[in-house]
Structures are given as structure tokens and as C-alpha cells.
Amino acid sequence: MALATPLRLRRHLLLPAGPSPATHRALSLRRGRLLPASLSAAAGGRPTVLVTETLGSAGLDLLRAFANVDCSYELTAEELRAKVSLVDALVVRSGTQVTREVFEAARGRLRVVGRAGVGIDNVDLQAATEAGCLVVNAPTANTVAAAEHAVALLAAVARNIAPADASLKAGKWQRGKYVGVTLVGKTLAVMGFGKVGPEVARRARGLGMDVVAHDPYAAADRARAVGVDLVSFDEAISTADFISLHMPLTPSTAKLFNDETFARMRKGVRIINVSRGGVVDEEALLRALDNGTVSQAALDVFTEEPPPRDSKLVQHENVTVTPHLGASTIEAQEGVALEIAEAVIGALRGDLAATAVNAPMVPAEVLSELSPYVVLAEKLGRLVVQLVAVGSGIKGVRVVYSSARDPDDLDTRLLRAMVTKGIVEPISSAFVNIVNADYVAKQRGLRIVEERVFLDGPPEVPLDSIQVHLANVESKFAGALSDAGHICVEGKVRDGGASHLTLVGSLSVDVSLEGNLILCGQLDHPGIIGRVGSILGKMNVNVSFMSVSRTAPGKQAIMAIGVDEEPGKEALKLIGDTPSVEEFVFLKL
Numbered sequence: 180m181a182l183a184t185p186l187r188l189r190r191h192l193l194l195p196a197g198p199s200p201a202t203h204r205a206l207s208l209r210r211g212r213l214l215p216a217s218l219s220a221a222a223g224g225r226p227t228v229l230v231t232e233t234l235g236s237a238g239l240d241l242l243r244a245f246a247n248v249d250c251s252y253e254l255t256a257e258e259l260r261a262k263v264s265l266v267d268a269l270v271v272r273s274g275t276q277v278t279r280e281v282f283e284a285a286r287g288r289l290r291v292v293g294r295a296g297v298g299i300d301n302v303d304l305q306a307a308t309e310a311g312c313l314v315v316n317a318p319t320a321n322t323v324a325a326a327e328h329a330v331a332l333l334a335a336v337a338r339n340i341a342p343a344d345a346s347l348k349a350g351k352w353q354r355g356k357y358v359g360v361t362l363v364g365k366t367l368a369v370m371g372f373g374k375v376g377p378e379v380a381r382r383a384r385g386l387g388m389d390v391v392a393h394d395p396y397a398a399a400d401r402a403r404a405v406g407v408d409l410v411s412f413d414e415a416i417s418t419a420d421f422i423s424l425h426m427p428l429t430p431s432t433a434k435l436f437n438d439e440t441f442a443r444m445r446k447g448v449r450i451i452n453v454s455r456g457g458v459v460d461e462e463a464l465l466r467a468l469d470n471g472t473v474s475q476a477a478l479d480v481f482t483e484e485p486p487p488r489d490s491k492l493v494q495h496e497n498v499t500v501t502p503h504l505g506a507s508t509i510e511a512q513e514g515v516a517l518e519i520a521e522a523v524i525g526a527l528r529g530d531l532a533a534t535a536v537n538a539p540m541v542p543a544e545v546l547s548e549l550s551p552y553v554v555l556a557e558k559l560g561r562l563v564v565q566l567v568a569v570g571s572g573i574k575g576v577r578v579v580y581s582s583a584r585d586p587d588d589l590d591t592r593l594l595r596a597m598v599t600k601g602i603v604e605p606i607s608s609a610f611v612n613i614v615n616a617d618y619v620a621k622q623r624g625l626r627i628v629e630e631r632v633f634l635d636g637p638p639e640v641p642l643d644s645i646q647v648h649l650a651n652v653e654s655k656f657a658g659a660l661s662d663a664g665h666i667c668v669e670g671k672v673r674d675g676g677a678s679h680l681t682l683v684g685s686l687s688v689d690v691s692l693e694g695n696l697i698l699c700g701q702l703d704h705p706g707i708i709g710r711v712g713s714i715l716g717k718m719n720v721n722v723s724f725m726s727v728s729r730t731a732p733g734k735q736a737i738m739a740i741g742v743d744e745e746p747g748k749e750a751l752k753l754i755g756d757t758p759s760v761e762e763f764v765f766l767k768l
């Protein structure tokens with residue numbers, strides 16, 4: 180649950196990387212680097228942020244200090260699609276539909292969607308994830324504004340403020356018509372007890388109301404702390420005089436308030452909705468208003484916004500409406516604008532405020548600790564996929580982490596994402612990042628299984644080694660097959676954070692994973708190392724590392740040679756022709 184000080188809750192994540200123009204390469208998580216360089220530094224230009232709805236000025240100023248900001252309000256869907264491929268980030272409120280078509284039109288450039296507010300029902304999260312586009316929101320700065328608006332509407336309906344005001348302005352003086360009801364002693368059901376719900380509950384308690392709440396995911400002790408009982412949906416709606424809605428619009432809350440649920444409410448109930456219009460079946464509400472089940476409703480939100488001019492619901496004499504004003508206070512708008520500007524800038528830089536909606540969040544300290552292993556994981560992925568024989572599809576990937584850490588203290592999501600990135604990117608046009616790694620793996624039918632090997636010892640070091648196994652595939656390098664017949668590579672992080680290859684198949688090696696690698700499988704005979712070394716020397720290929728391992732003297736051996744340059748065809752042929760060299764493979768890291 181986010182707290183009231185979101186700016187201090189900075190978390191980090193690997194920035195989404197997508198297929199993008201060269202000038203935006205800087206954003207992608209480049210091999211060998213944990214965090215992407217900032218756009219401005221590496222691309223020689225500033226990122227561009229498109230803002231499609233009014234945003235508090237302090238937030239705009241913050242964005243402008245970091246990026247080119249294009250404020251284009253009231254764009255048509257077509258205009259938005261045309262602009263979105265020219266920007267790195269998009270900042271919206273509830274009035275912009277960020278659909279799958281928008282992500283498709285972005286053609287990989289759009290990296291971040293910032294929702295300056297809470298509800299993200301106007302953003303197609305699945306499409307964002309598939310596109311590797313991060314979605315962040317500003318979930319805390321408008322909480323109080325929304326709660327105050329709900330309470331304002333609650334009091335307004337109880338005392339007929341809106342119709343009485345209209346009547347007097349129309350020249351009438353109808354004191355008898357607008358007799359209200361008191362709030363003291365009445366029961367309010369707060370539906371949804373996240374951030375706004377409790378604020379409404381607290382205020383309603385202050386007005387002398389009895390408050391119950393329903394939220395399938397809320398903790399009872401949190402509710403009790405504000406003097407509220409958490410009750411079942413049925414109990415809440417059937418005992419309340421007033422019902423205030425504070426849940427998100429999701430497939431399971433859509434039209435939750437319908438003919439059937441209205442029928443279970445107390446006759447004459449009053450309903451306040453400052454959440455989302457879609458949680459109410461508006462036609463059913465109209466019927467309930469007409470038959471008196473619901474005596475009054477106060478609506479800030481509508482299924483379609485703005486609602487049609489002739490909407491019977493809006494025009495209904497027992498309905499009080501506002502045009503989605505819940506978050507519209509000066510203070511809340513300054514707050515969300517700052518909150519979202521911070522989050523968007525952080526995400527463009529490669530770190531993230533604690534408000535990612537479609538990506539795992541990794542605390543900064545965890546990220547910093549895991550950073551060398553993140554690099555290693557990607558390199559092992561790249562290595563292992565190059566060992567697969569052409570035409571032998573990969574299905575199952577087993578990643579084995581050896582560690583003395585308690586499983587709860589080792590967050591492997593990042594590592595899994597990077598193994599996936601390493602495996603998928605060399606063999607496809609897909610760009611993989613932490614947002615879309617699991618999705619991309621699933622799409623490609625890659626089943627990634629993670630296993631832990633528990634080591635004794637002090638848990639200061641997060642990991643001893645990472646192994647990547649590919650089962651049921653043929654290898655172009657027989658020496659990469661383990662005794663179980665899997666392609667297997669293992670790596671460790673050595674002092675100073677360097678990635679090392681420590682196992683190929685079932686043979687231990689020790690070679691730094693920098694530059695490129697030649698693996699030779701040979702019979703362990705004298706002179707081979709020298710011969711291969713001199714071939715490379717003659718061809719001007721600098722050897723950075725060499726490691727040899729054998730099953731037994733005179734038997735099968737593997738030579739792992741790190742090389743700075745890519746050897747030419749002739750050099751590779753000469754290596755292959757070297758007596759006793761049975762096979763070899765050149766691998767790009």
C-alpha cells in the first residue's frame with residue numbers, strides 16, 4: 180500500500196526497452212550495463228513527453244527541466260496515434276483512452292505511460308506490457324480530494340443542495356420540497372477500503388455516522404483502527420442508508436451494482452459514486468431510482484464521459500451530478516502532477532517510483548546488490564542459446580540459483596527476466612525488458628522453471644552461481660551437454676563484479692565473459708593449446724582469457740578462450756583443422 184510520501188519511496192527497475200529508432204537506443208538496457216544511461220546523456224538529445232490533459236504547473240516544470248514537453252490537449256484518437264510514435268513518454272489523466280491501437284501506433288518508441296491519478300482503467304495494461312511499455316500512476320496525491328468530494332456529495336444529497344440551489348435560482352422558494360435527512364446515526368457502507376475508502380469512513384465517523392465497509396482484500400484491523408467493521412457485500416448493501424463506492428473498475432467490479440444487487444438494498448438507499456461509472460449498471464440505477472429503491476444518487480463518474488447530453492440518469496430529478504471532479508482540487512492536481520512527473524522522469528532514467536502498475540518493483544538496494552548477477556544472467560542466456568543446434572526449438576529453460584540466502588531474501592524476477600532477454604533477443608526481433616519478459620517467454624512457448632540449491636555459509640553474498648539448462652534440444656557443441664543430456668552453462672560473479680563462465684556441460688572452466696568466446700572440444704593431448712593460441716596470434720586476434728578442463732588425462736577436454744576480436748573464417752577453419760580438436764564453436768557475448 181502506498182503511503183502519503185510517495186516521492187520518498189523511490190524504487191528502481193530496469194527500463195523498458197523496445198524496438199526503437201537509433202536515437203533512443205540509450206534507453207534500452209544494454210548488455211554489460213545494469214542501468215541504462217539517461218536519455219539526455221547518451222542519445223545527445225532530450226526525451227519527449229506528450230501530456231494530453233491539464234497537469235499541475237509544478238509537475239510540468241519538473242518535466243520540462245528534463246524533457247521536451249508537448250502539451251496537446253483534447254486530441255482525437257487519430258491525433259493521439261499520430262503523435263505517440265514521436266514521444267518517449269505519455270502523461271494522461273482519466274480522459275485519454277490509451278488503447279492497444281495507441282501502443283501499436285507507438286511502434287516501440289513509447290516507454291512510459293504516466294497516469295496522473297489513480298484509476299488506470301483507461302490504459303490497456305496488457306497491450307502496454309506486451310509492448311514493454313511501463314505504466315506508472317500517481318496513486319496517493321488525490322486521495323483526500325476524492326474522499327472530500329464523496330463527503331461533499333453525501334451531505335449534498337442528504338440536504339438536497341443541488342436541486343434547492345437550482346430551484347431558488349429559478350425564482351422559487353420551496354422550503355417544504357427540500358426537507359432533507361440527517362446523517363447522524365445513519366449507516367454508511369463504504370464499498371472498497373483502499374486509500375479513498377478509509378478517508379471517507381473517517382470523515383463520516385466524524386459526522387456521527389455508523390460506518391461499515393466491504394472490501395474482499397482489506398485487512399480487518401486497518402478498518403477497526405478507524406472504527407469500521409468489515410462486513411460481507413450482502414451485509415453492507417442491505418444494512419446501509421448511504422452507500423459510497425470506492426473500488427476500481429475491473430472485470431470483476433464492472434456493473435457490480437445492478438438490478439439484482441439494487442433489489443437487495445434498503446428501500447430509499449442513497450448512493451454516492453466517486454469511483455468509476457462502470458461499476459454501476461446505469462440503466463439498472465435508473466430503474467431503481469424510478470421505482471424508489473434508490474431515493475437519491477450522487478454521481479461524479481459515468482460509464483461514458485462526458486455522458487450523452489440527453490442522459491436520463493444525469494437529468495433525473497433525484498440525481499446530483501458533477502463532471503468527474505473528485506481529484507480536481509488545486510492541491511491534489513499539484514500533488515499528482517509532481518508525483519507523476521517524478522515517476523516518469525525516474526522511469527525514463529531507469530529507476531522507478533513505487534508506482535509501477537505493470538512491472539515488478541525492485542527496491543534500489545536489492546537492485547544494486549543484484550546488478551552484477553543481472554549482467555551474468557543475460558550473458559548466460561545469450562551463451563546458452565548460441566549452443567543450440569539450428570532447427571532445434573527451445574521449449575524448457577531451467578535456471579538454477581545456488582545461494583546461501585533464504586528464498587525470501589532473494590528476488591529472482593530480475594534474473595529470470597534477464598535470462599529470458601539473453602535467450603530471446605539473439606534469435607528474434609523481440610526486445611525484452613523486465614516489463615514484458617514473462618509475456619515474451621510465454622508467447623514464444625518458453626517455459627522457464629527456476630530452482631534453488633541451498634548452500635551452507637554466510638548469506639552476505641546473494642548468489643554463488645547461476646546455471647542455465649536447456650532440456651530436449653540438440654547442441655551444436657556436444658561438450659555443452661551435461662551428463663543428463665541438457666545443454667548447461669554456469670556462471671559466477673568474481674571479485675569486482677565480473678561475470679565468469681564456470682561450467683560448460685559437465686566440465687568446469689573459468690573464463691571471463693567479456694568480448695567473445697571460442698569453445699573447443701578436444702582430446703587432451705600436449706601442444707593443442709599452443710597451436711590454437713598461435714593461430715589466433717597470427718591472425719591478430721587477442722586472447723583475453725583461456726581455461727582448459729578435462730575429464731581425465733588424455734581424455735575429453737574443453738578449452739574456453741576469451742577473444743577480443745571476432746576471428747575470421749580462415750582462423751576458425753585452422754582451429755577446426757587442428758589435430759585432436761573435435762569440435763569448436765564461436766560465441767558472441
Ligand SMILES: NC(=O)C1=CN([C@@H]2O[C@H](COP(=O)(O)OP(=O)(O)OC[C@H]3O[C@@H](n4cnc5c(N)ncnc54)[C@H](O)[C@@H]3O)[C@@H](O)[C@H]2O)C=CC1
Nearest residue numbers: 298325371372373374375394396425426427453454505506
Ligand atoms: N472521481 C475521481 O476523480 C477519483 C476517483 N478515484 C477512483 O476511486 C477508486 C478508489 O481509489 P483508491 O482508494 O485510491 O484505490 P485503491 O486501489 O487504493 O482502493 C481500491 C480498493 O477497492 C478494493 N476492491 C477491489 N475489488 C473490490 C470489490 N469487488 N468490492 C469491494 N472492494 C473492492 C481493493 O481491494 C482496494 O482496497 C478508484 O476507482 C479510483 O479510480 C480516485 C481518485 C479520484
Ligand SMILES: O=C(O)C(=O)COP(=O)(O)O
Nearest residue numbers: 272273274296297298506
Ligand atoms: O485518479 C483517479 O482515479 C481519477 O478518477 C481522477 O481523474 P482525473 O485525473 O481527474 O481525470
